[in-house]
Each structure stands twice: as C-alpha cells, then as structure tokens.
Amino acid sequence: MPSPTPSSAASSRQQAHWLRQQLATHWVQQQVTIGDEIWSQSQLVLLLEYALLSARDIRAGLTLWCESLPLLGLPWYPSLTWTPSHLRLQFSATQPQADPQPLWYLLQLLHLRLSQWQPVRSWRLEWPQRRSGEPGKTVELESRYAAQPALELDLSDWPASPYPQWQDLHGPLATMLHRLHRLGAQPRGLLEEIKAHLEQALPARPPLPQLAQQLGIPVRSLQRQLQQHGTRYSQLLDEVRRNKAIALLCHEQHSAQAVGLALGYQDAPSFQRAFRHWFGLTPGAFRRRYFELEPDEQHEPEVSLYYAINQLQQQSLRQYSGARIWISLRNLAFDKAVQVLCEDQDGIWRPYPATFERFIGPERELWSTPSLPVHHPLRFRIEYQAGGQRYLDNNGGQDYALSQPVLLGPHPVICHQLLACPQGDKPEAVLVRLFSRDPWPAAWACWQQDGQWQRHPLASQPCGSAWRWEALVPGPDAKTPLFFEFGQVGKGQMRLDNGGEGWLPLPW
Structure with missing residues (x-):
C-alpha cells in the first residue's frame, strides 16, 4: 500500500481530531476508573486505534477492538461475525433507551482508520435513525436505516497491515488491553471491599466500627448487610487469614511462626491450631505436600x-x-x-x-x-x-x-456440606448434604462411636439433573469423621470415604 501524502495525512489528522471532539461532546463519561488508575476517554480511544492498526490483518485488529470496547463504558455491546468475503460488526444496547450518538462518532472514527488501511472498499453502515454525514465532513460514512447499528465490510482481497513496522507493538498493546479489561470488569462488591481492608490491616484486626468508618457505612447498616450476605465479620477475617497463610507458605523463607505472626496470631501454637482447623493438617505437613512431590509426566488433567x-x-x-x-x-x-x-x-x-x-x-x-x-x-x-x-x-x-x-463434574457423588450444629442441652448433630449423579435406592452416613460403626439414613429428592441427600445426623460431632454408603440395605454398592480419611464437619 503506498504511503499517504503529507496533505492527505494532515487532512486525516484534522478529521480524526474533529471526530474525537464530537465524541467528547456527546459522551458524558470523560474518565474511566480501571483498577486503581483513572484513564481519560481520549487515551483509551487512541489505545484501541493503535491496537487496531498494528494488527497483522483486519480480522485480528477488529477482534481486539471489539474485545476492548467495553473499557470505554458505552452502553453498546459489539458482536463480530464474518465469512470469507464479508465482515459484519453489529451492536446491541445494554441499557434501555441507550443514546446512539457517541457510538455514531466512534464508528465514524473507526471508518476513518480503516479507510487508511484500505481506501477503496465497499462499506455499509446501518443505523436506527435516519441521518447522513455532517455538512462539510466528507470523510464520514453515510448510513442506511436498520433496527440496530451495524457496520459491514467487504473482505475480499483486504491487504495486510498498512503499518508493518508497528506489528511488534501489537502484542504489548493487546496484553495491556486484556489486562485493563480484566481490571475494569472485575466486580468489587461489599464483601470484596471488606476483605481488601482486612488483608491490608493484617496483622492488626480492625474492630467493626473502625471498618464501617473506612467503608463509609453506619455500623448497624454494615451488620445488616453482612447478615443479608449470610456471613459475619469473623468469617470474613478467617477467610482472609486462610488465603494469606497459603500465599505466605509458598515461600520457603517464611517460617510457620513468621506466617502466624503476619496473620495476627500471638504465638506458633495458636496458628498451628487454626491451620489444622482450616485444612486438617499442620503448616509443615501442608508445605511438604508441595515441596516433596516427585515429577510425573503421566498425570491426569491439570x-x-x-x-x-x-x-x-x-x-x-x-x-x-x-x-x-x-x-x-x-x-x-x-x-x-x-x-x-x-x-x-x-x-x-x-x-x-x-x-x-x-x-x-x-x-x-x-x-x-x-x-x-x-x-x-x-x-x-x-x-x-x-x-x-x-x-x-x-x-x-x-x-x-x-x-x-x-x-x-465427572464424579458419581459429591460431599457438599457438613456442619456441626449445636442442639442446646442435647449432644451436637451434623447437617449432611450430598449430591449424586444417580438415584441410589438408599444412602447412609456412617461413623465410629465407642469402637462400633453407627449408621443414619439420608433422605433424597431430585435436584436438577442430580439427587440431593441430606439429614440432620445426631451423634457425631466436629471431631468425628463421617463416611457414606450408597446402595441397598445389607448390599452396599459404593462407599464415599475421602481416600479413607472421611470428612470432618465444619463448626456452625
């Protein structure tokens, strides 16, 4: 493709500048918060343009352009389809009464960039309003009426990238856009915000009133919202400590005692007890499971x-x-x-x-x-x-x-939930909930008590394509491992035993 003349390049820059001005005028959202950074609208638009023009071919460029468009915050979702000879880019509104004006100028800007790639080509812009190009702006692509915005291109003999010297930039630009997309798309609800504050505060444990002040929420309102989410402050702190413990133990230079202190435990025995409660083994045994593995090329899917x-x-x-x-x-x-x-x-x-x-x-x-x-x-x-x-x-x-x-998944039975429930003056009972792929005739929870095996039947009912088995089993407590059998009375056909170790109930 011949290089553009200086006059045509200057004209193209002027048109692009005018279109960006119109886009800014009709688009209220001038800045976008992505992760911990604030990006301007113009920065993101330029990033998408350079990623498009540095692609090896038109399909790769427009695919990345469509994947990255949600970063701009427009209430329009793109879908891209193509055949060997044609490409169609269609937009669906994600909000009722979505304003199409910003999208109009964005597509005109896209057309301008694609015209630099391939000046002579058959174009077709469909638009849900009857309108034509702006007076004096001949670069704009006129539209035909249709129910939804769409841009069609003729792909036959479309040339390679007009800027082959830019192709080395395409990989880094694509990586940056994917990273920004993940940061911007990641939802951060109340629980995630609370856990972020708790992790940042470790080894300290901020009291609930202090946490509520940091979040800008009244204490009673925060307590009510946690209850609506089915959790408590102490459970969120426990989850943060669990995840942080694993992250720190993966580095051999951190001793178990140092990890416990970093999580806010006063001494090593306190951390050891908490870790055993979380995972059923000590921090040292947990670490050995990783660092003493033998390499095995013949392994099951990762x-x-x-x-x-x-x-x-x-x-x-x-x-x-x-x-x-x-x-x-x-x-x-x-x-x-x-x-x-x-x-x-x-x-x-x-x-x-x-x-x-x-x-x-x-x-x-x-x-x-x-x-x-x-x-x-x-x-x-x-x-x-x-x-x-x-x-x-x-x-x-x-x-x-x-x-x-x-x-x-590929499993005949799943142990979904075991909770040790207090019963007031009565001994503890365990809430059992399992799911099975097949409708077995019967199932039992089994445990050892005073050297004798005890059994308690589980009730079943259909649950989607599976069967749910559940019961409130009296007798076992949080320190008693449970096993499960499926089949007929006196003719057990399948035993679920967690590798021979059984399952320990979690405390209520």
Whole structure:
C-alpha cells in the first residue's frame, strides 16, 4: 500500500481530531476508573486505534477492538461475525433507551482508520435513525436505516497491515488491553471491599466500627448487610487469614511462626491450631505436600470441573443466592492462580477468583469460588495458571452451562456440606448434604462411636439433573469423621470415604 501524502495525512489528522471532539461532546463519561488508575476517554480511544492498526490483518485488529470496547463504558455491546468475503460488526444496547450518538462518532472514527488501511472498499453502515454525514465532513460514512447499528465490510482481497513496522507493538498493546479489561470488569462488591481492608490491616484486626468508618457505612447498616450476605465479620477475617497463610507458605523463607505472626496470631501454637482447623493438617505437613512431590509426566488433567451448584433465588441453611463452582486441580506449583470466567448478562466474560478449600488426594486439591451473582443460564470456563503455564477447562470447547440447580463434574457423588450444629442441652448433630449423579435406592452416613460403626439414613429428592441427600445426623460431632454408603440395605454398592480419611464437619 503506498504511503499517504503529507496533505492527505494532515487532512486525516484534522478529521480524526474533529471526530474525537464530537465524541467528547456527546459522551458524558470523560474518565474511566480501571483498577486503581483513572484513564481519560481520549487515551483509551487512541489505545484501541493503535491496537487496531498494528494488527497483522483486519480480522485480528477488529477482534481486539471489539474485545476492548467495553473499557470505554458505552452502553453498546459489539458482536463480530464474518465469512470469507464479508465482515459484519453489529451492536446491541445494554441499557434501555441507550443514546446512539457517541457510538455514531466512534464508528465514524473507526471508518476513518480503516479507510487508511484500505481506501477503496465497499462499506455499509446501518443505523436506527435516519441521518447522513455532517455538512462539510466528507470523510464520514453515510448510513442506511436498520433496527440496530451495524457496520459491514467487504473482505475480499483486504491487504495486510498498512503499518508493518508497528506489528511488534501489537502484542504489548493487546496484553495491556486484556489486562485493563480484566481490571475494569472485575466486580468489587461489599464483601470484596471488606476483605481488601482486612488483608491490608493484617496483622492488626480492625474492630467493626473502625471498618464501617473506612467503608463509609453506619455500623448497624454494615451488620445488616453482612447478615443479608449470610456471613459475619469473623468469617470474613478467617477467610482472609486462610488465603494469606497459603500465599505466605509458598515461600520457603517464611517460617510457620513468621506466617502466624503476619496473620495476627500471638504465638506458633495458636496458628498451628487454626491451620489444622482450616485444612486438617499442620503448616509443615501442608508445605511438604508441595515441596516433596516427585515429577510425573503421566498425570491426569491439570484442572477440571469438580461440580457446581446453582442457588439463584433459593435460600437455605448457610447457602446464599447465586451459584458456586468447585474445581479439582493437580498441584503443579505452590504459587498458582485459579479463576472462573463467567459470561454475565451483558455478554462480557468476567473473571471470578477461586480459593483453596482442601485436599482431595495426594496431589489433588479442591478450590471453590465465592457465591457468584449470575443469571440463567450461567456459562463459564475454568482457568488455572501455574509455573508460567495456563491450563483451561472449557468443556471441550463448548463451555459449561449451569441452567439447573446442580451441575456435577465427572464424579458419581459429591460431599457438599457438613456442619456441626449445636442442639442446646442435647449432644451436637451434623447437617449432611450430598449430591449424586444417580438415584441410589438408599444412602447412609456412617461413623465410629465407642469402637462400633453407627449408621443414619439420608433422605433424597431430585435436584436438577442430580439427587440431593441430606439429614440432620445426631451423634457425631466436629471431631468425628463421617463416611457414606450408597446402595441397598445389607448390599452396599459404593462407599464415599475421602481416600479413607472421611470428612470432618465444619463448626456452625
């Protein structure tokens, strides 16, 4: 492609400047907060333009442009489709009565940049209002009436990038845009804000009134909101300490005692007791599970769905509205990151972090998400990063769809919940809740008491495509491991025993 003449380049700059002015005039949101930084509208628009023009071809450039458009905060969601000869970029409104004016000038600016790439080409702009270009601005692409905004391009013989010397910039620009997209899309609700304050304050434990003051919320209102979320201040502090303990133990230079002090425990025995309560083993044993592993090339998949449960608009004991996802992964490194990417109602894929929950085998771990604010159906995929590698479980390229109350992974039965419940003057009882793929004739909770095996039947009912088994089992307490059997009376067909160790109930 021949280089533009000085006069045409100057004219193009003037047109681009005028279009950006119009965009700023019709777009109220002049600044966008992304993570901890504030970006101006013009900075983001320029970043998208340079990422587009530095791409190796038109498809790669427009794909990145569409993926990054939500950063601008416009109430329009793009969808890109193409055939070998045509490309269609269509926009759907994400808000009722969305103003199309800013989008008009943004698309005119896009047309200007694409015209620099390929001046002579068949274009078609569809618009939900009857209008034409601005007087005196011949660069603008006139529109034809249609129900939704859309831009169509003729792709036949489209040339390579007009600026091949810029192609080395495309990778860094794409990385920056993806990073900004994740920071901007990451929702930060009340619980996340509280946990961020608590983590920053460690080893101190700020009292609830001080925390409420930092958040700008009255104490009683904060207590009420925590209750509505089904949690307490002490539970959030416990979760922050759990996650911080794992992050610190992954560095061998931190002794267990130093980690305990960093979390606010007065001495090593106090931290040891808390850690054993969280994970069922000492900090030293936890660390050895990672640093003493032998390399094994013949291993099972690194990350996979364990199971997921949809609790949207369903309130039950110690469960919140929304959905939760449990993930099974093989330990490849101590320092790792696990997250679930979910498609929200606006069509944007947002990351939700998962945290370590417990071991489910010698080299297998169980991670889980918090309760997710989702809609029907929840579409998601799982991402695991360790040792500089990225592993993905996206259900064979189809993604997972959680449209029913329970979605199991490749497991016949899942132990979902064990809670040791106080009974007043009576001995403790354990709330048991399991999910199975098949409708077994019967199931029992089993435990040892005074050297004898005890059994208690579990009641079942359909739950989506699975079966839920539950009971309030009298007798065992928080220190008694439970096992489960499925089958017929006197003819047990399957035993669920957590690798022979059983499950310890969590305290109420």
